[in-house]
Structures are given as C-alpha cells and as structure tokens.
Amino acid sequence: xxxxxxxxxxxxxxxxxxxxxxxxxxxxxxxxxxxxxxxxxxxxxxxxxxxxxxxxxxxxxxxxxxxxxxxxxxxxxxxxxxxxxxxxxxxxxxxxxxxxxxxxxxxxxxxxxxxxxxxxxxxxxxxxxxxxxxxxxxx
Amino acid sequence: xxxxxxxxxxxxxxxxxxxxxxxxxxxxxxxxxxxxxxxxxxxxxxxxxxxxxxxxxxxxxxxxxxxxxxxxxxxxxxxxxxxxxxxxxxxxxxxxxxxxxxxxxxxxxxxxxxxxxxxxxxxxxxxxxxxxxxxxxxx
DNA sequence: TATTGTTATACTCTATAACTATA
DNA sequence: TATAGTTATAGAGTATAACAATA
Numbered sequence: 500x501x502x503x504x505x506x507x508x509x510x511x512x513x514x515x516x517x518x519x520x521x522x523x524x525x526x527x528x529x530x531x532x533x534x535x536x537x538x539x540x541x542x543x544x545x546x547x548x549x550x551x552x553x554x555x556x557x558x559x560x561x562x563x564x565x566x567x568x569x570x571x572x573x574x575x576x577x578x579x580x581x582x583x584x585x586x587x588x589x590x591x592x593x594x595x596x597x598x599x600x601x602x603x604x605x606x607x608x609x610x611x612x613x614x615x616x617x618x619x620x621x622x623x624x625x626x627x628x629x630x631x632x633x634x635x636x637x638x
Numbered sequence: 639x640x641x642x643x644x645x646x647x648x649x650x651x652x653x654x655x656x657x658x659x660x661x662x663x664x665x666x667x668x669x670x671x672x673x674x675x676x677x678x679x680x681x682x683x684x685x686x687x688x689x690x691x692x693x694x695x696x697x698x699x700x701x702x703x704x705x706x707x708x709x710x711x712x713x714x715x716x717x718x719x720x721x722x723x724x725x726x727x728x729x730x731x732x733x734x735x736x737x738x739x740x741x742x743x744x745x746x747x748x749x750x751x752x753x754x755x756x757x758x759x760x761x762x763x764x765x766x767x768x769x770x771x772x773x774x775x776x777x
Numbered sequence: 778t779a780t781t782g783t784t785a786t787a788c789t790c791t792a793t794a795a796c797t798a799t800a
Numbered sequence: 801t802a803t804a805g806t807t808a809t810a811g812a813g814t815a816t817a818a819c820a821a822t823a
Contacts, residue, residue, distance in 0.1 A: 510765050511751045513772035514656070518751075519682050520776065521657045523700040526791080535791095536661075537813060543658050554781060561662040563815050568783055570813080590781040590822045612650045612657075617775045625774075626649050628767045633652035636756045637659065665814080674814090676790060693804060702792055707806055709790080729799045729804040 521612070532607055539611070541570055542579070542596075542604045550583060550593035579603060660751070671746055678750070680709055681718070681735075681743045689722060689732035718742060 525536045534542070537560075544559045545551055553571065557564040571594060574580040579600035585591035596604060612618075618626065664675045673681070676699075683698045684690055692710065696703040710733060713719040718739035724730035735743060751757075760768065 510760070510768045510772070511757050512747070513769060513776065515682070515747060515750055516776060517653070517772060518657055518660045519679055522661065522679060523698065527700055535812065540658055540661060543654070552781085557782095559662065561666055562813085564782065565784080565816080566814055573812085588781080588823070592782070608651075608654065611654055618650055620774060621649070621771060625767070625771055628764070629649045629771050630652060632760060632764055632768050633649070633656060635759060637652065637655060674789065691804080696805095701790085703805065704793080704807080705791055712789085724804095727800070727804080731805070 525611075528611060529607075531610070532603060534603075534607070537570060538574060539607055541574060542600065542607060545580065545594055545596050545600070545604070547596055547601045547604070550595040552585065552591045552593050553582075554591070556594060574600070664750075667750060668746075670749070671742060673742075673746070676709060677713060678746055680713060681739065681746060684719065684733055684735050684739070684743075686735055686740045686743070689734040691724065691730045691732050692721075693730070695733060713739070 525539060529536050529539045532539075540560060541556065544556060551559075553567050554564055556571075557567045560567070571580055571582065575582060578597055581595050581597055582592045583595060585593050621629065664678060668675050668678045671678075679699060680695065683695060690698075692706050693703055695710075696706045699706070710719055710721065714721060717736055720734050720736055721731045722734060724732050757765065
C-alpha cells in the first residue's frame with residue numbers, strides 16, 4: 500500500500516507540497532515590502548495597463564466583493580492602486596496600478612520565487628518540459 | 639521584448655501563476671469541509687503517525703507560535719487533532735491527528751488538486767518528468 | 778427589479794507583548 | 801536565565817446582510 504497504484508498521485512502531491520511551501524513563505528516575503536499576502540495576490544492580479552473592475556477582481560480572488568473594498572482602500576492609501584469610474588456603467592469602478600504600483604508589482608514578482616536558486620539547477624530541456632507541462636495545467 | 643532573453647523566467651512565472659490560482663481556490667475548497675485555508679494548511683503539515691511539537695508547526699507555517707494555540711484549539715474542538723504532552727520536556731506539547739483527522743486530511747488532499755482533470759492529460763513521460771523536476775525544486 | 782460597490786457586523790488569522798510553567 | 805506554550809490585544813482578511821446609486 501505504499502507505491503503500488505498511485506502513479507498519477509505523486510505529481511500532484513508534489514504540486515500540493517509546492518503550493519503549501521509557497522503559502523508558508525508568502526507572509527515573510529510580502530512583509531519585506533510591507534504587504535500582506537492578500538495584497539501581493541491583488542498586485543499579481545492587476546496587470547499593468549489592464550484596468551479591471553472591482554467585481555472581476557473579487558471573482559479572480561474568489562472572495563466576496565465586500566472584501567475588495569477594504570483591500571483596495573489600503574492599497575490606494577499607499578498610492579499603489581487607483582479607482583477609476585467606468586465610462587460605460589457608472590456603477591462600475593475599474594482598478595489600475597499607479598506607476599509605483601507597477602514598479603512594486605514587478606519587484607515582488609521577481610522576488611517571489613527566486614529563479615536562479617531552484618530553477619537554475621534545471622537543464623534547458625527540463626525547463627522547457629516544465630513550461631510545457633505547466634501551460635497545460637493552467638491552460 | 640517578448641520572448642527574447644527571459645528563458646528561465648517563463649517557468650517560474652508559470653509556477654507563480656499556479657500558486658496564486660491555487661491560493662484563490664483554497665478558501666472555496668476548504669469551505670467544502672468547513673475548514674479555513676489555514677486549517678487546511680495545518681492538516682497538510684501534520685502527517686499521520688508523526689506527532690509534531692507546536693513550536694515546529696509554527697516554524698513550518700512560518701508564523702508566530704501564538705497563532706498555533708488558537709488554530710489548534712479550533713481543530714481540537716472539532717476532534718481532528720490532539721495535544722499530547724511530551725515525555726522528554728514537559729513544556730512541549732506534540733500534536734497528532736485523530737482518526738477523524740487522518741480521514742479528513744486524506745479527503746482534503748485528494749480533493750485539493752483534482753489529478754484526473756489536469757494531470758490526467760499528461761502523458762506518463764510528462765508525469766515522470768514533472769515529478770523529477772518538482773523533487774529537485776523542493777528537495 | 779437587478780447589479781455594483783459600500784457599510785455594518787462578526788469571526789478567523791496574524792503579530793506583538795506579557796505571562797506561566799517548565800528547563 | 802532561557803524556552804514552550806498561552807493569553808490579551810489589535811489590525812487585516814473574510815463572509816453575510818443591508819444599503820445607496822445606477823442600470
């Protein structure tokens with residue numbers, strides 16, 4: 500009952516492990532930039548020059564819309580994000596990164612998994628294989 | 639400036655994306671079992687038949703030890719985890735899953751990334767490659 | 778009427794600091 | 801003195817429900 504039938508499981512067990520490892524690291528990493536894990540997540544989701552309505556951000560975060568208000572309040576008060584009224588529908592507010600937000604996002608994303616350390620040990624072939632596989636997983 | 643020099647980055651960018659996708663999914667998934675994301679994390683870290691001192695769990699979660707008290711209080715009150723005094727050092731309390739905890743952990747871990755859906759589309763070779771790569775990344 | 782975002786409320790998660798009981 | 805876990809406290813994250821403005 501050890502490694503008999505569970506061939507397809509090993510891969511996902513490792514992916515789960517990777518996920519939880521990253522999850523444990525995120526608070527420390529985020530605090531380097533005085534961000535919370537959730538704020539990092541928001542920064543990741545708001546791409547530069549791609550305004551996103553608050554409701555769609557809530558969807559992407561898979562959380563209630565009421566959270567987004569406070570989350571964005573805090574990021575906006577730090578000058579990282581802006582609320583912009585939508586032209587089409589005056590109920591909708593779109594979110595966009597400020598220049599400072601764009602810079603911080605880029606810094607955080609480069610920092611979040613340090614490619615030289617772990618990925619540098621992969622051969623070019625392995626990296627290509629990994630990219631191909633992850634693309635399929637995320638499609 | 640699209641795919642010129644950033645060969646090693648694509649892999650980690652995808653891993654980051656995978657991580658945040660999973661992070662968004664976790665609250666919904668956890669709530670299926672009336673667990674919080676943090677409780678899922680704890681359940682993942684306490685392996686069956688492997689008691690772990692509270693302090694070491696705090697380390698693994700990369701959080702302050704004071705959190706673990708409340709986190710474990712709630713899991714213990716649901717009968718999923720037990721506190722056991724350590725024989726060597728009476729200050730230390732070790733944590734272990736109850737039978738119900740072991741069962742729930744297994745269910746949650748099977749559910750957390752549904753292997754048939756995304757991983758099932760990978761060939762055996764790809765799965766082996768993925769396992770090999772992830773093992774290196776996590777070592 | 779239905780929808781977008783906000784507010785009010787309550788609970789969980791989290792860190793800091795002070796405490797206890799052991800060592 | 802130092803360490804393991806707890807308690808007290810405060811702030812952030814989260815969901816639910818009720819609300820305002822707009823559609």
